[in-house]
Structures are given as C-alpha cells and as structure tokens.
Amino acid sequence: MKSKYSILMLIAGGLILLGAILSLLAFALVGFNWNALNSGSPVEEKNYTHDLNGLNGLVVTGLDDTVVITGSDDDQINIHYFENDQSTYQIELTPNGELRINHSILDNWRNHIGFHFDTRKSTITISVPRTFHGLITASSISGDLKLADLQNLDTVIVSTASGEINLNQLLVNDQISASNTSGSLTLENVTANGNLDLANASGETVLKRATIKGNMSATSISNSIDINETTVAGNTTLESSSGELLFNKLGCDHLALSTISSNISGTLLGDSANYIIKASSLSGDLNLPRSGNGDKMLDVSSTSGDIDIDFSPVN
Known part of the structure; x- marks a missing residue:
C-alpha cells in the first residue's frame, strides 16, 4: 500500500515539475516579460455610422462584451466600440436590409497555458434613431444586454447565457x-x-x-x-x-x-x-x-x- 502511495506521489511531483518547466519555458519565449504573456494588445476606439435608408433590422451578436442599444435624436445609427488584434467587430449590411454586427475573438496559444491576464470586457454602444421601425435582435454569451428608450420598434428578440438582460422604456409594435x-x-x-x-x-x-x-x-x-x-x-x-x-x-x-x-x-x-x-x-x-x-x-x-x-x- 505504501509503495503504491509513493508511486502516486512521485507521479504527482513529476507533473508539478513538468508544469513548472513548461511555465518557465513560456516565460523565456517572451523574453521574461510578464506583459508579453498578456494576450490583450492595445485597444483602439472606433466609431461607425449608418443611415436608415433601406434598413429594416439590427442584429448584434456579442461574446463577452456588454451590448448597449439606446434611442437617440440623430438620423443615423452610431456604433461606438473598441478593438484590438484579438477582439474585433464585423459590421455589414445584408441584402435583406439587416445591419449585422458580429464580435469575434482570435484564439491565442497563451490562453491555453494559464497566462491569459487580459480581464477587460469591452462595451459596444449602439445609438439608434427613435424613428427606426424594425427588428432588433441581440445575443451574447457572457456579456450584459441593455436596450432602452426606443418607441417605434417592430420586434425585439434578446438572449444571453450568463449575462444580465435589461429592457427599459420600450414600445414594440409586435x-x-x-x-x-x-x-x-x-x-x-x-x-x-x-x-x-x-x-x-x-x-x-x-x-x-x-x-x-x-x-x-x-x-x-x-x-x-x-x-x-x-x-x-x-x-x-x-x-x-x-x-x-x-x-x-x-x-x-x-x-x-x-x-x-x-x-x-x-x-x-x-x-x-x-x-x-x-x-x-x-x-x-x-x-x-x-x-x-x-x-x-x-x-x-x-x-x-x-x-x-x-x-x-x-x-
């Protein structure tokens, strides 16, 4: 019994030693710079605008970001967001008149060895003219969804896995x-x-x-x-x-x-x-x-x- 216990302890110790060696190797590969192990590169603030001509829907797909959609007195949709090399947004107008906003996160090898220190969660803010009459669909995995102050929408569909959903001051025709x-x-x-x-x-x-x-x-x-x-x-x-x-x-x-x-x-x-x-x-x-x-x-x-x-x- 003691011999089996000793063998298990040796195996556990060997695994711990192997983990330490791999960690040291990863540290050496980035020149012993802890900041380099952070997969989050510098963030760039961006803005995007789109008019309402031919637009009948807004579809937002988030991941871990907070999505805020709010009414405005402008005559254009204004999108304010942040990007870096690992976190980007794709914005496009589909042939059927939907403005689609998709959040993507680039996978990084450092994320899989326990050295991912970037805990920032971005927020994308979308200001929608109160005259907009159409569909709004928003989804996220772990980010919050907030939709407020819109009085002329057609349909609202929102979903998230582990974030909070808050809908306030809405008038929806359907x-x-x-x-x-x-x-x-x-x-x-x-x-x-x-x-x-x-x-x-x-x-x-x-x-x-x-x-x-x-x-x-x-x-x-x-x-x-x-x-x-x-x-x-x-x-x-x-x-x-x-x-x-x-x-x-x-x-x-x-x-x-x-x-x-x-x-x-x-x-x-x-x-x-x-x-x-x-x-x-x-x-x-x-x-x-x-x-x-x-x-x-x-x-x-x-x-x-x-x-x-x-x-x-x-x-």
Missing part, C-alpha cells in the same frame, strides 16, 4: 422575446402590442409597469418571477419549478400559474366574483377567495408550495 440561462432578466416600462415571452433558467425575472396587448408567458427553473403593475390583454402563463411566483397589481382576465416546490402569492386587479377560480396544492396551504361565476379564469397549482392570492379593485 413581439418581445427575452431568454437567459443564469443572469437576471429585468423589464421596466415596456409596451408590447403583440406577445411577451420570457424564459430564464436560474436567474431572477422581474417585470415592472408593463402593458401587454397580446399573450404573456414567463418560465423559470430555479429562481423567482416577480410581476408588478402590469396589464395583459390576452392569456398569461407563469411557470416555475423551484422559484417563487410573485405578482402585485396584475391585471389579467385569464391567468394560469404553476410551480412544483415553491410558493405562489400576489394580488390581481379586479373582482373575484368575475373569476372562475381553480386552485390545488398537494402539501401546501391554500388562501384564495371563493370561485365566482364570471367569464374570467384563474387556474393555479403547486405540488408542495403555498398559494396565497387576493384581489384588489381597479382604480
């Missing part, structure tokens, strides 16, 4: 779709004349002061969904596995709520007498008004969570 994996998802002061679709795996979802003239759906796996001062003309569906469903001053005629192991609580605008109420929980407590006989519907269920819902008069 659909808003936002999805995230592990970052927060926040919408405030938004109006969608079509549907609103929200999906988040483990990040918090917050919706404040929204007007949805179509249907609304919001799903989560392990974090809460929090809806405040929002009116939905169509059907509303909120679903979560282990995150709470919370709502305050929610105006909706047809509402379906479901969780597995978390609580559901909130206040609906209106009179409970106008709602047919269906509620069930296998092991949680139920605190709801009696079902009415109107043409509105509240259908709520939880496997093991409590359900606590009341109604508030519409002011």
